Amino acid sequence: MNKKDAYSKLVTRFKSVVPPLENKEQIIDYVMNHIESKNREPGRFIRLLDLLFGWVHVIWLRRAMAVTAICLIILFTGQQFLLMQRLTKLENQIIKSVESESVIEDGPGMKQQVLMNLMFERPASGDSITLSREEFEALLKAYILDRPDALSDPPYPLEDPSLKRFFRKNLREQTDQDDLKSKI
Amino acid sequence: MKKHYIISIMMISMIWLFSCGGYETRVINTIHQDGSITRKVIMKNDEPEFLSENFRVPVDSTWQTTMTFEINEDQDTTWLYTAEKYFADVEEINHEYQNDAGANAKLSRRAKFSKKFKWFYTIYRFSEVIDKVLTVDCKPSDYMSEEELSYMYLPGEIQEELKSGPDSLYYKTMADTLEIKFERWLLTGLVRQWTESFYELFHDHPNLDITKEEMRKKEPHLVERFVLDDADEEEAIKNVLGNEFYENFNTEIDSAFSVMDEQLKPFWEAKEYTLEIHMPGQIMGSSGYVKSYGESKDEVGIIWAVQGDFFLGQSYDMWVESKVLNYWTWIITAIFLIFVITGYVISSRKSNRTRG
Numbered sequence: 001m002n003k004k005d006a007y008s009k010l011v012t013r014f015k016s017v018v019p020p021l022e023n024k025e026q027i028i029d030y031v032m033n034h035i036e037s038k039n040r041e042p043g044r045f046i047r048l049l050d051l052l053f054g055w056v057h058v059i060w061l062r063r064a065m066a067v068t069a070i071c072l073i074i075l076f077t078g079q080q081f082l083l084m085q086r087l088t089k090l091e092n093q094i095i096k097s098v099e100s101e102s103v104i105e106d107g108p109g110m111k112q113q114v115l116m117n118l119m120f121e122r123p124a125s126g127d128s129i130t131l132s133r134e135e136f137e138a139l140l141k142a143y144i145l146d147r148p149d150a151l152s153d154p155p156y157p158l159e160d161p162s163l164k165r166f167f168r169k170n171l172r173e174q175t176d177q178d179d180l181k182s183k184i
Numbered sequence: 185m186k187k188h189y190i191i192s193i194m195m196i197s198m199i200w201l202f203s204c205g206g207y208e209t210r211v212i213n214t215i216h217q218d219g220s221i222t223r224k225v226i227m228k229n230d231e232p233e234f235l236s237e238n239f240r241v242p243v244d245s246t247w248q249t250t251m252t253f254e255i256n257e258d259q260d261t262t263w264l265y266t267a268e269k270y271f272a273d274v275e276e277i278n279h280e281y282q283n284d285a286g287a288n289a290k291l292s293r294r295a296k297f298s299k300k301f302k303w304f305y306t307i308y309r310f311s312e313v314i315d316k317v318l319t320v321d322c323k324p325s326d327y328m329s330e331e332e333l334s335y336m337y338l339p340g341e342i343q344e345e346l347k348s349g350p351d352s353l354y355y356k357t358m359a360d361t362l363e364i365k366f367e368r369w370l371l372t373g374l375v376r377q378w379t380e381s382f383y384e385l386f387h388d389h390p391n392l393d394i395t396k397e398e399m400r401k402k403e404p405h406l407v408e409r410f411v412l413d414d415a416d417e418e419e420a421i422k423n424v425l426g427n428e429f430y431e432n433f434n435t436e437i438d439s440a441f442s443v444m445d446e447q448l449k450p451f452w453e454a455k456e457y458t459l460e461i462h463m464p465g466q467i468m469g470s471s472g473y474v475k476s477y478g479e480s481k482d483e484v485g486i487i488w489a490v491q492g493d494f495f496l497g498q499s500y501d502m503w504v505e506s507k508v509l510n511y512w513t514w515i516i517t518a519i520f521l522i523f524v525i526t527g528y529v530i531s532s533r534k535s536n537r538t539r540g
Contacts, residue, residue, distance in 0.1 A: 029535070049530070052523075056531035069524045072517050079304055083507070086469045093473050 029057060206230075207265075209240040209457035212485070215310045217464045217508065219273050219297045227265040234265045239286035240457035240490075243267045273297065274310075288457075290450040291315075291495075303513050308463055311503035314495040317451040320376045322497040327369035332362045338473065339458060339489040366493070371407045373497055377447065379403065382440035391432055394425070417441070454492030460485045465508035472502055 021027065055061040208228040213221050225243050227234055232251065236243065243249075247267040254262045271277050274295040281293045292315035300307045324333060335343065335358055346355040383396045402424050409420035421437065422430045430437070460475070462485045467474065472486040486504045494500040 033534070053527045053530050056527045062527070062531070065524045065527065069521055072521065076304060076517070079302065083468060090467065090469060090474060093470065 026059065033057065207234065207238055207240065210460060211241050211457060212460045212462065213295075213310065213312075214462045215297065215308065215464060217299075217308070219299070221271045221274065221277065221295075221297075221310075223269050223271060223277065225267045227267075229263050229265070230261075232263045234263075237286060238455075240288050240455050242280040242284040242286055243269075244280075287453075287455040288450075290453060292450070301510075302507075304510060304517070305465075305507040306510055307468075307505055307507055308465065309503060309505045310461055310463060311501055312459060312461075313502070314490070314500040316499045317448060317492075317496050318373050318377055319447065320373070320380045322369070322373040322376050324366075324369055324497050327372070328362065328365045332358060332365065335359070336362055336366070337489065337494060339487060342473070367411070368407065369497070371410045372403065374444070374448075375403050375406045375410065376400075378440055378444050381443040381447070382436065385440060385443065386433070386436045389433075389436065394429070451492045451496050454490075454495075456489065456491040459488045459490055459502055461502070461504050462486075463504055463506035465506045467504060467506045470504040472504065 055065060206229070210226045212224040212226070214224070215221055225239075225241055225247075227239070232253070234251075247269040249265065249267045252264045252266070254264065256262065274297045277295045281295075284293075294313055296309075296311045296313065298309045300309075324336075328336065335346075335355070338346070343355075343359070346352075347359060349355070379396065379399050383399070386392060387396070405424045406420055409423045410417075417437075418430065459472075461472070467484055467486065470486045472488040475485050475487050488502045490500070490502075
């Protein structure tokens, strides 16, 4: 075997073995861009494009940009979804529409109703004493006048319009009941 | 001993209500993006006299006030007293609450404001909180269902509308059930608070042979007796804890009632009013009720009824959240997305061209 044959064999052997490339895509991109940039005419627009979109050739930057964009889309979608849910819940809380900024007339609260019930609707067994509206007002008036811190000019007990309505309603309901009607 | 504590309280409560002017009051807070607040208070009375000690919320000489009147179909005159003031921040409102000398001076109230940047939106939150009166744990949610509580928190006017509306029977039944449950909850709260006061004062009494835990176990029986004995404390205590206990601790029981009475004054003496909040941007959540008004119905406020019942067992948090679009972030996001997509398009075109 001469030297030439040995050399040819070695070359053939090298040719048959393909070295593994880990970043094949990157190398291709790099080589192609290099060839392309050599071939094309350098212009202002191209330079601007390169400047703006040069990041697409940097893998980590390209991935970071994609992740940021996806995050923004997810954030937007999530916020819209939550917003829709909250608005649907809020729609159930819409109570009415009014034309003006009028004062809402409230009745007495549950506290007053329960206390009134304790007073009016639960007479002790064997106790037939019930109070009419006039008697109750007189009682309250007497109580106010009898208090040490009573006002020199006490107001009329039922001057609160909402309580007036409440008493009227409460007493009307009771007078509608036959068994109480006779008592009152 | 104070007999018929409930009845006495009821009398005092009613007298308190009668002796103060029946000012129907509406408080309107308009919140601005910088956290400042324009507060407007509208009071309504049958007389042209508005006494500051009867005001539900603090209003003083620093407010701009006007008085007008309305005459209804029955020729009844109603006087409207409107006061308005600009507050630079919630701390100024809180300062007024702390120095309040009006009808609700005993209430512990405070306002809060916050804004959070959430990229696409900025979230604004405003709340007015009234601290609970009971020092013991007695939540209304343990006694009433969510639906019943929602109904209870509705302004009286709306409750009446529901009771006369298409589902009137349903709401009337609910109102009746609610009344019974409310009574049970109220009495439980009172008994629990009294037990707490009693043991705080006399836990080391030499003759006290019943522990606080044992007393707490008797709580349902005490409440039951309260209901059956027409809210007569003497009878209820004698029935549940025995005559001997009552005779031995007559004075102590009375003292505990006095302490409790003082603690519960903010509840018994609370004067109701309506609170309304207007927020910047679009409202996206609230614990209140949305009310739209104006000719185009596009003005929206959130309203709450404020009554003693609502803050006896738990703090009453009247909060509202709104969002304001951050236009600049939308523009930045759009530009960024277009930029990224364009970059990818250019990149893929180049790849295709070179491969081709």
